[in-house]
Amino acid sequence: AAMADGEDEELVLSPAQLLLSLEQAWLNEKFAPELLESKPEIIECVVEQLDHMEANLKRAKRGDLKVSVHHMEIERIRYVLSSYLRCRLVKIEKFFPHILEKEKSRADGEPSILSPEEFAFAKEYMANTETHLKNVALKHMPPNLQKVSLLKSVPKPNLDSFVFLRVLERQENILVEPETDEQREYAITLEEGSQHLIRYKTVAPLVASGAVQLI
């Protein structure tokens, strides 16, 4: 499977590596408190692989043992893919004003956190929520109280949440901020293969770059 890099270089991943990337994206999305960058290349390539395999299986003999083994693998991959997409939708519904605001103020070169379909979903969800609040309560309020700022009233993701992670690429000099006034900040080294419990905010860029894996 071929995936385009940010700099328009084609990264050719083997199907096995592709599945591993999907799994990593799934786990990161599950444990990160905020919505992560969308991974359209991974999704597209996985769907392509699944469609291709299903087309092959249609032509094969029914009741063959091989066919059932292939089907089992397909079900497993579909499960991870669906769970990943559902996890993202849950976060979109939970943090929609902040996500849309972030998308609005995104610079041109920066990658989007929403796929085009997710963006459409988020906008529709926001519009529906606004209409619902208006019809159920706001239009019955005195005129000067009929506005509500969703950006202010919907809670933001808590980037200070603690997360568990495994280190994929060694990182030096990660600054750990103190929890209390009596403590001082200190630097740690994240050795490859080690596992840690730490605040998400400290390692957010490492999750995005793939240097660490949330678990």
Place this chain on the structure above:
Amino acid sequence: MEPAEVEFLAEKELVTIVPNFSLDRIHLIGGDLGPFNPGLPVEVPVWLAINLKQRQKCRLIPPEWMDVGRLEEIRDQERKEDTFTPMPSPYYMELTNLLLNYASDNIPRADEIRTLVKDTWDTRVAKLRLSADSFVRQQEAHAKLDNLTLMEINTTGTFLTQALDHMYKLRTNLQPGESSQSQDF
């Protein structure tokens, strides 16, 4: 994460089976398996091994660490040390459960193995609870958990991180004038 999801990940581990059927190589998206010949051991992922076993198409060969002597050593070391022993498999708990539930007839001294693994698990989870407790009390900002497996982290993980979140919210609300995430109304 649900325990079933951790088990889902564990099912990718390879295990040796002895098939009673013939099949040439299967080219799965994730890699090649086989060929399968009756009586000849071959490695397959656990999800397939369990399925084939259920269809009576193979017998399973337990991993070399799934042995009473070895597990006794591990259990004793776990009880002796304050730190976590490196486990022979990052999915020791899941694999033990799966193999003993579906293929106990292929595993010598299965009951003893079940007990030994459970004892080791209990010791480790107790240590983890103590560590988590001291982490919260001393308001640590970071912890290293190298020899813990995913299932163990997952068992206490959600509770611990949610508890830390609550404490953080309570603490930041104690400090007036700080830019907290609370609502304006």
